[in-house]
Structures are given as C-alpha cells and as structure tokens.
Amino acid sequence: MFKSPFKTTRxxxxxxxxxxxxxxxxxxxxxxxxxxxxxGEKWQEQLREQVLVQVFLEKDMDETAISRVKKQLEAQPYTxxxxxxxxxxxxxxxxxxxxxxxxxxxxxxxxxxSIDLQLEPQYASLDSLNWIAEDxxxxxxxxxxxxxxxxxxxxxxxxxRASLPLLVxxxxxxxxxxxxxxxxxxxxxxxxxFIIKSMQLVGATRGFIRxxxxxxxxxxxxxxxxxxxxxxxxxxxxxxxxxxxxxxAIDIFTFAKLFGIVxxxxxxxxxxxxxxxxxxxxxxxxxxxx
Numbered sequence: 001m002f003k004s005p006f007k008t009t010r011x012x013x014x015x016x017x018x019x020x021x022x023x024x025x026x027x028x029x030x031x032x033x034x035x036x037x038x039x040g041e042k043w044q045e046q047l048r049e050q051v052l053v054q055v056f057l058e059k060d061m062d063e064t065a066i067s068r069v070k071k072q073l074e075a076q077p078y079t080x081x082x083x084x085x086x087x088x089x090x091x092x093x094x095x096x097x098x099x100x101x102x103x104x105x106x107x108x109x110x111x112x113x114s115i116d117l118q119l120e121p122q123y124a125s126l127d128s129l130n131w132i133a134e135d136x137x138x139x140x141x142x143x144x145x146x147x148x149x150x151x152x153x154x155x156x157x158x159x160x161r162a163s164l165p166l167l168v169x170x171x172x173x174x175x176x177x178x179x180x181x182x183x184x185x186x187x188x189x190x191x192x193x194f195i196i197k198s199m200q201l202v203g204a205t206r207g208f209i210r211x212x213x214x215x216x217x218x219x220x221x222x223x224x225x226x227x228x229x230x231x232x233x234x235x236x237x238x239x240x241x242x243x244x245x246x247x248x249a250i251d252i253f254t255f256a257k258l259f260g261i262v263x264x265x266x267x268x269x270x271x272x273x274x275x276x277x278x279x280x281x282x283x284x285x286x287x288x289x290x
Contacts, residue, residue: 022184023224026177031232031262033170038254048124051152053117055136056144069141070115078123078132083116126152182273185217193281210278214271221270225263
C-alpha cells in the first residue's frame with residue numbers, strides 16, 4: 001500500500017500551509033495589478049463620459065420639431081443622454097461666463113437652441129465622433145455639430161502614453177507571479193515524489209496519479225484567491241482612512257470582477273503548475289528521486 005497524498009500529517013499540514021501562504025502573497029500582487037487596471041478602466045470611462053457633443057438647431061424650430069429631433073437622437077446607440085438647451089438658457093449661461101449682459105444690448109438671442117449629447121463611453125473617440133457628427137448633421141433641423149476635438153485628442157494621446165508602461169509592468173509582474181506560484185507548487189509536490197513513484201509502480205495511470213494532486217492544487221488556488229481578495233480589500237479599507245474618496249470609483253460590480261480575476265488566476269496557475277510538476281516526477285527514474 002502506498003501512502004495517500006491526502007493523509008493528514010504534520011508535514012502535510014506544514015507543506016499545505018506554506019503553499020497557500022506563498023500563493024496568497026503572489027495572488028495579492030496580481031490582484032493589485034488587476035485593481036490598478038480596473039481603476040484605469042473606470043477612470044477612462046468617466047473621462048469619456050464627460051465628452052459632450054453640441055447639436056445646434058434652427059432658430060425658428062417649434063417645440064414639436066425639436067422634440068422629434070431629440071427623440072431621434074436619443075434612439076441612436078451612441079447616445080447616453082440628450083439634454084435640450086433653450087436659446088434663453090444658452091444665452092444666460094454665456095452671460096454668466098463672460099460676466100456681461102449682451103442680450104438686452106443686442107435685442108435678440110444670439111445663441112440658437114441646442115441639444116447636448118452625452119455619449120456612451122465606447123463611442124467617445126475621435127474616430128467615432130467623425131462619423132457621428134456626419135450622422136447627426138444629416139438630421140433635418142440640425143444646423144451645426146460641435147465637439148471638443150483638441151481636448152479629446154489630448155485625452156487619447158495621454159491615455160496611450162500611460163497605457164504602454166503599465167502594460168509592460170503588468171506583463172513582467174505577471175510572469176514573476178506565475179514563476180513564484182509554479183516554484184511553490186513544485187516544492188510542495190517534491191515532498192511527495194516517492195508517493196508518485198509508488199503509485200506508478202502499482203500500475204496507476206498518469207491521469208489517475210495527476211488527478212488528486214491537481215484537485216488539491218485547484219483547492220489551493222481557490223483558498224489562496226479568496227484570502228488574497230480579503231487582503232486586497234483590507235488594504236483598500238486601510239488606505240481609505242488616509243483618503244476618504246479612495247473607494248468612491250469602485251462599485252460592487254468592480255469588486256465582483258476583481259474577486260473573479262483573482263480566484264480564476266489562482267485556479268488556472270495552480271492547475272497548470274501542478275500538471276507540469278507531477279508530470280516531471282512521473283518521468284523521473286527511481287534513482288533520480290534521491
């Protein structure tokens with residue numbers, strides 16, 4: 001009879017604990033990288049939501065025609081919110097910005113009525129806005145379409161500059177994390193190399209030998225992922241005491257995505273590492289085990 005890899009002994013508990021702790025620390029690092037990515041994604045989405053498209057209408061349009069244009073724009077997939085701005089409101093806002101009253105002096109409202117469009121984030125780019133402006137301009141009653149080309153161009157340029165270094169850093173840290181988890185699992189299985197060889201000697205197939213180790217490795221990944229997520233949440237709660245708006249940009253959905261990323265990474269890396277580690281010791285001759 002060979003010794004079961006799941007037999008509860010002090011040595012097994014020590015090995016399991018050190019494996020889970022090592023994986024937890026590494027997954028915490030990966031989770032922090034993922035959190036940084038989610039922060040950036042959320043921040044980028046918020047910036048793009050601030051992009052406004054001003055749709056100027058004909059001055060003599062009646063309320064029915066304006067309502068028709070507004071409904072037509074609201075029905076478009078790129079529109080998140082459409083806000084009708086009367087000529088009076090637009091002129092009053094301009095007077096407040098300039099600090100001068102010019103409407104009474106001119107005797108008429110110089111700014112035509114308009115509809116301010118807030119776009120869906122995925123459409124708030126220069127490439128999309130070029131064809132969106134053409135599409136809106138073809139609507140009956142629309143005289144002009146304006147959007148902040150210079151500001152949007154600078155936004156996209158800055159996002160590109162910031163994304164490349166972060167992607168390189170994330171890639172390097174991911175490789176380091178995978179190597180650390182792989183090494184931790186290989187050390188864990190090293191202590192059971194004689195059990196693997198004993199199972200092989202009594203006729204067990206490779207799949208049968210791998211199965212219990214992979215199952216246990218996956219459980220390590222799940223436990224380490226949950227613990228890593230708890231550590232990350234604890235760190236965020238700690239930083240929130242220093243900065244009250246630390247968690248304002250993160251909602252429940254973002255937390256759920258972070259939890260899924262960390263746990264799935266733990267399961268995937270543990271499964272792959274365990275598979276290759278067990279295969280290594282299966283291929284070894286008995287004299288190479290010492």
